[in-house]
Amino acid sequence: MKLERISSGIDGLDVMIGGGYPFPSVSLVAGSAGTGKTTFAMNFLIEGAKRGEQGLFVTTLSEPTQWMLKYASQFNFIQKEYFDNEIKYADVGTLLQKKGYEKLLDIIDEKIAECMPQRIVIDPITVVGAFFEEDYRLFLFELVNILKNWQAVTILTGEVKPGEPYPPQISYAVDSVILLSMLEEEGTRRKYLEVLKMRGTNHTSGKQPMAITTENGITVLKSRF
Numbered sequence: 001m002k003l004e005r006i007s008s009g010i011d012g013l014d015v016m017i018g019g020g021y022p023f024p025s026v027s028l029v030a031g032s033a034g035t036g037k038t039t040f041a042m043n044f045l046i047e048g049a050k051r052g053e054q055g056l057f058v059t060t061l062s063e064p065t066q067w068m069l070k071y072a073s074q075f076n077f078i079q080k081e082y083f084d085n086e087i088k089y090a091d092v093g094t095l096l097q098k099k100g101y102e103k104l105l106d107i108i109d110e111k112i113a114e115c116m117p118q119r120i121v122i123d124p125i126t127v128v129g130a131f132f133e134e135d136y137r138l139f140l141f142e143l144v145n146i147l148k149n150w151q152a153v154t155i156l157t158g159e160v161k162p163g164e165p166y167p168p169q170i171s172y173a174v175d176s177v178i179l180l181s182m183l184e185e186e187g188t189r190r191k192y193l194e195v196l197k198m199r200g201t202n203h204t205s206g207k208q209p210m211a212i213t214t215e216n217g218i219t220v221l222k223s224r225f
């Protein structure tokens, strides 16, 4: 049986992962600060919107819609008209301080049921770990179970702490992990994208150079494959 796949929306990535993300699946995009995680998530949702799919962007950072629209307007590939239409935005940041993790799961499940998205983003998921500490593992386990029950591809973004190769707890639970990184070479910082794992997929391995541009967001450069 052939796996159904959907385009990642990232220039140059689909050919590295057998045509796109397996549908349905739950994936992680991880990297340290400023490596392009949110931009990746935007590329992914905009690709869906262009195809008439529904998308849901959940932020855990208490950032209002206005903030998000300002961020989005810095990029030419993001058409603002998609927001509140094909792409719905939900801020769950305020729930982190007050309520237990069960409430957060309920709200995420509710939001998904409301807009029936084919593409879901939770950006960033690792913030939840700082609030729920010992409950974080349980939260992740239940979250991934909920997400697997929907006909959707979910991208969770994760912050990588200095010295860590990837966020440890979440990496085991998901179907795929893409790592974004920055390395200093000859005095300049270069950005890289690496597919660490993707279940059911014969993917390219190793760090591939990438760029972030105003025009297209993330592009994987073709110099190494």
Ligand SMILES: Nc1ncnc2c1ncn2[C@@H]1O[C@H](COP(=O)(O)OP(=O)(O)OP(=O)(O)O)[C@@H](O)[C@H]1O
Pocket (backbone or CB within 6 Å): 031, 032, 033, 034, 035, 036, 037, 038, 039, 040, 074, 075, 159, 212, 213, 214, 215
């Ligand atoms: N309009 C733009 N055009 C080109 N490059 C941009 C633009 N805006 C941001 N960038 C690049 O993208 C990087 C930030 O990307 P992004 O916000 O997606 O990273 P992130 O991993 O989500 O960061 P954080 O960990 O802070 O959430 C910036 O550091 C900058 O290098």
Ligand SMILES: [Mg+2]
Pocket (backbone or CB within 6 Å): 037, 038, 039, 123
């Ligand atoms: Mg971000």
